[in-house]
Amino acid sequence: MDLWHIIVLSIIQGLTEFLPISSSAHLILPSQLLGWPDQGLAFDVAVHVGTLAAVVWYFRRDVLRLASAWAVDTSRGRVAEDSGLAWAIIVGTIPAGLAGVLLDDLIEAHLRSGLVIAASTIGFGLVLWWSDAVGRRRRELPALRLKDAVIIGLAQALALIPGTSRSGITMTAALFLGFQREAAARFSFLLSIPLITAAGALKTVELIGQGAGADWVSIGLGALLSFISAVACIHLFLKFLERIGLMPYVIYRLLLGAILLVVLW
Template sequence: MDLWQIIVLAIIQGLTEFLPISSSAHLILPSALLGWQDQGLAFDVAVHVGSLCAVLSYFRRDVFRMGNAWVRDTARRTVTEDSRLAWAVILGTIPAGLAGLVLNDFVEDELRSGWVIAATTIGFGLLLWWSDAAGSRRRQLSSVTLRDALLIGLAQALALIPGTSRSGITITAALFLGLRREDAARFSFWLSIPLITAAGGLKTLELIEQGGATDWYAIAWGTLLSFISALLCIHLFLRFLERIGLMPYVIYRLALGALLILVLW
């Protein structure tokens, strides 16, 4: 890959990993419009590492607090708010993890088409709008139960379908459960940590098995740019979410889905 391709794909990954707008829809457009070849497994690992470092860096205090409480309270067989939230993140990760193990090959073979991505980009965009309009938006993170976590985790499993958007579907589920926008987004970001870690680990194992030469230049730039764009994305998204709401992302998804249909027609 040349530097321009590295920059575009790394920034796309960093931004779309956490915005509710579908990373797969954005990654299909450059190849369709510009004729770019697949970026390769090593680059996928690099941009996932960058995104993971960004979310860990931004939520480092939350991660440390919940992790410390989980270890302490598990040993003592007690439950506090922080350890309960840690259990909620763990429970919310399980459905997507299991679905990935069972259905990954089917999704890769049968659902990774431009038409599927266009349909899900539009369909789940409308669902995001409905959840924002219908949800009470009164509950805080401290009220999240294990049942809530399981329901959001089941919704997260739908993100295996290309075009769904992992952050979009988890925010949608959390809003339907009555969480405030910022709290829904924050819990969605927390859920991304174990999932990105697992996905990156699996891709790393695949990369080791494949062997071959590695383009360290592309990996270094991909990791750095993905980290910067993801960190900036998380900060700005949370800062302006309550002010602008989710309608701009809904409109964007509808426009993107329409553009995909035009490109594929």
């Protein structure tokens, strides 16, 4: 890939992984509108590593606290606030993991089209608006229970449909359950860690199986830029979420979906 392609695609991945606007919808645009070549599996692995490193680094204190509490409390047969949240993350990851294993071939065969991405970008954008409009936004993260994690985890499984947005659909579910915007976003980000880890591991295994040579400069630059853009994205999103709400992202999704429909129809 050209240097310009690496820079743009890395930043797109870093931003759209965590904003509720769908990374798949954005990654289809350069190839459809500009004729850019496919970035390749090695580059996909690199940007996944970059975004994973970003969310782990940003929430490093939470990750260490939750992991430590889970290990200690589980060994003692008890559940406290932090270990309960860790269990919620584990439970919330299971539906998407199972759906990915069972439905990946079906999705790959029937749901990867540009029109599906456009429709889901618009449709789930409207659902995001609805959840933000009717959600009571009173519950904080310590109030999250396993049944909430199951519901949010089932919603996360819908993100296998291209154009849905993993962060968007998990925040949507949390808002419907009455959580505050920031609480919904924080749980969504924490919930992304095991899923991005699994996705990156699967892509790495696939890459090793291909036995192709690697362009380490492109891989390193892609990982670095996706890391930087993802950290900035998480920080600014959480900082301004309560101030600006989710309507700007809803409007953006509607416009993006409309552009995709015009280009791909």
